[in-house]
Amino acid sequence: CLLLKFAVVTLNLTFKEGNQCADKLACLGSSFQQDYSDTFSNCNLLWKKKLSLWVQRVGYKTETQLSDKMESGNPTEQLIRNLYPPIEPYSSGFLKVSDVHTIYWEQSGNPDGHPVVFLHGGPGGGTSPSNRRFFDPEFYRIILFDQRGAGKSTPHACLENNTTWDLIDDIEKLREHLKIPEWQVFGGSWGSTLALAYSESHPDKVTGLVLRGIFLLRKKEIDWFYEGGAAAIYPDAWEPFRDLIPEKERESFITAYHRRLNSEDLEIQYAAARAWTKWEMMTAHLLPNDENIKRGDDDYFSLAFARIENHYFVNKGFFPSDSFLLDNVDKIRHINTTIVQGRYDVCCPMMSAWDLHKAFPEADFKVVPNAGHSANEPGIAAELVAANEKLKSLAKKNKP
Secondary structure, X not given: OHHHHHHHHHHHHHHHHHHHHHHHHHOOOHHHHHHHHHHHHHHHHXXXXXXXXXXXXXXXXXXXXXXXXXXXXXXXXXXXXXXXXXXOOOEEEEEEOOOOOEEEEEEEEOOOOEEEEEEOOOOOOOOOHHHHHHOOOOOEEEEEEOXXXXXXXXXXXXXXXXXXXHHHXXXXXXXXXXXXXXXXXXXXXXXHHHHHHHHHHOHHHEEEEEEEOOOXXXXXXHHHHHOOOHHHOOHHHHHHHHHOOOHHHOOOHHHHHHHHHOOOOHHHHHHHHHHHHHHHHHHOOXXXXXXXXXXXXXXXXHHHHHHHHHHHHHOHHHOOOOOHHXXXXXXXXXXXXXXXXXXXXXXXXXXXXXXXHHHOOOOEEEEEOOOOOOOOOXXXXXXXXXXXXXXXXXXXXXXX
């Protein structure tokens, strides 16, 4: 309020100074007046506009701060929304989770802090150093791991014994290996799918949930993105994805790509993987992100990303029913949860977040009005950090 009052007073003083300038101008000769009156008038108008915009920004910022204070449950506490600085892991390793698979894991932040596990997207996307930045490193013990076949986990792009239920078992094996009784779970896109599936399987091990870009792996979601729905918005990005497949096979793009991604010819696999990955990367941001799109040119990344995604989608996420995750929401209704969704998410359209919100009204539901799918878009990143800050505040209150 004081800032707003200061802005108004400053604005009035500026207007008065502009008028005084005009009065002084009137004392000068008519020739001078004619040449320079427009200049003084334009300067006065420019100052008015600049200060008016400044007042609007102050008002917007004040409104946001008040909202954050109310959500934190403490009228004097303001939720942080900026990403934390980059950090390096203090420990890392590999955990053998089956006769076939070994997964990479790492820990950063506070070794004695509140544990949180980050579940990456795809499936097949792997983790990256920037994933650590959503969490306060002084409070959180931050655990990242690459799911089967992804990132640094081995064997690379392997589909054998690679199902949702295998991944859930891996999460539990990692938790036990790190001697963590319970932890906060954070996941976006496919990570939200896995976070829901894990939490519904082990609700007693989850202290809080942060979910982003909700993907429930239902047929209508797969059809929207991979069978032509999203092409209505991105026809230019869709055509290369479509044109790799002959017309006679276009009844099901998921099936046609499955054949190529599992071909005995590695070059056929790579070509299909590049097309699949570029389609997703070109649609993941509200505004095009060239760095993200270039990931489609990386054969090593694309092969794991495309093969594992397609494998899960062909098998309907290995869930027993299309609505499995929604049907089991009652098991996690007691867990403090925040859902963050970009309004213009094309990869995982808002209908899924809305359906989860309706089934799980106890969860905080944050719709970011100027964002697409990616966690790296400013509005989404801000809400994710704020969600972790809120859970941090609750954890501190509940700490004995």
